[in-house]
Amino acid sequence: MIATDTPRCPLPMPFGWFQVLYSAELAPGDAIPMHYFGQELVAFRTEDGQAKVVDAFCPHMGAHLGYGIREHTGKGPKIVGDSIECPFHGWRWNGEGQCTHIPYAKNEPPRVKKGESILGAWQVREINQQILVWYHPQNEAPSWEPEAIPEASPDNADWGAFEIHTWDINTHMQEMGENAVDAAHFHFVHGTDDVPEAAFQEFDGYQRSGKFITKQPTPRGVIDGVIETKSFGAGLSIVRFSGIYDTVLLANVTPVAREKTKAMYAFLQPKATEDSLGKTVGKAIIANICQQMEEDQIIWDRKQYFEKPMLCDGDGPFAKYRRWYSQFLIEPTA
Numbered sequence: 126m127i128a129t130d131t132p133r134c135p136l137p138m139p140f141g142w143f144q145v146l147y148s149a150e151l152a153p154g155d156a157i158p159m160h161y162f163g164q165e166l167v168a169f170r171t172e173d174g175q176a177k178v179v180d181a182f183c184p185h186m187g188a189h190l191g192y193g194i195r196e197h198t199g200k201g202p203k204i205v206g207d208s209i210e211c212p213f214h215g216w217r218w219n220g221e222g223q224c225t226h227i228p229y230a231k232n233e234p235p236r237v238k239k240g241e242s243i244l245g246a247w248q249v250r251e252i253n254q255q256i257l258v259w260y261h262p263q264n265e266a267p268s269w270e271p272e273a274i275p276e277a278s279p280d281n282a283d284w285g286a287f288e289i290h291t292w293d294i295n296t297h298m299q300e301m302g303e304n305a306v307d308a309a310h311f312h313f314v315h316g317t318d319d320v321p322e323a324a325f326q327e328f329d330g331y332q333r334s335g336k337f338i339t340k341q342p343t344p345r346g347v348i349d350g351v352i353e354t355k356s357f358g359a360g361l362s363i364v365r366f367s368g369i370y371d372t373v374l375l376a377n378v379t380p381v382a383r384e385k386t387k388a389m390y391a392f393l394q395p396k397a398t399e400d401s402l403g404k405t406v407g408k409a410i411i412a413n414i415c416q417q418m419e420e421d422q423i424i425w426d427r428k429q430y431f432e433k434p435m436l437c438d439g440d441g442p443f444a445k446y447r448r449w450y451s452q453f454l455i456e457p458t459a
């Protein structure tokens with residue numbers, strides 16, 4: 126018997142780079158309250174365009190920095206230069222967590238005077254039209270850097286704009302990623318005729334890559350498709366579909382809490398597609414992947430994690446996948 130009031134998946138949140146926003150969601154002078162990694166956070170963009178992420182609670186007296194009042198009611202707080210202004214008493218904090226202004230103090234607190242980083246400040250990278258932060262439960266510095274994806278560069282002339290889809294999933298991220306090596310579920314959950322055949326699958330340090338051949342149902346009939354995947358840690362993946370209609374998917378997942386995950390999928394397709402059948406095929410590929418997410422979610426939202434599942438020879442390389450994933454699982458310091 127498994128009690129229903131215990132965690133379904135008792136694993137810690139993985140460390141690594143994780144997406145919190147798309148670049149386009151945060152204009153200069155804007156701030157957005159966020160909840161990720163079991164914490165309250167605020168993202169803001171300085172007036173000169175730098176994306177910053179800080180802890181939400183003002184070190185002065187604990188007000189949430191992410192909400193404005195008076196003329197800012199319903200919007201974010203005020204951003205002044207490189208700093209976010211607390212709505213409670215107007216203290217200002219920069220993206221490094223230093224207090225840059227106290228409007229009414231004759232004598233500033235010593236830590237402010239010394240320029241100490243007082244407010245929790247996150248490592249941020251803006252790349253591939255996304256805003257990423259580094260999460261580590263023991264506050265260790267980044268051990269690798271996110272990679273630029275040429276198709277997702279903001280000035281790439283050949284690829285169109287992001288088509289964005291997001292899902293809130295009630296499970297630990299490892300359970301979701303495990304689908305990639307779960308050969309048998311494709312038939313039963315997704316109704317595909319074949320099991321994607323792995324041309325290769327490689328686990329290398331914080332990266333994981335693979336190439337799969339699948340039979341894709343399209344308006345032109347069932348066609349062989351090639352899927353190439355690359356993951357950078359637990360949170361960032363790129364999937365390139367070719368053979369049928371070129372599609373690039375930036376498939377990112379971010380822990381909201383231990384058993385809550387936000388999936389952020391951004392699809393890119395070539396700008397120039399004259400042929401309208403091609404366009405229909407392109408749309409069908411995106412619709413098919415989104416449908417698969419919805420099908421998977423029915424399982425993910427409810428399944429129990431088993432440390433030792435009863436596997437058989439037709440199942441995929443689960444042990445390899447879990448061994449690779451375990452490098453990111455560290456319990457937070459108490």
Ligand code: FES
Nearest residue numbers: 183185186211214
């Ligand atoms: S609580 Fe933020 S300025 Fe007082």
Ligand SMILES: [Fe+2]
Nearest residue numbers: 304314417421
């Ligand atoms: Fe799936």
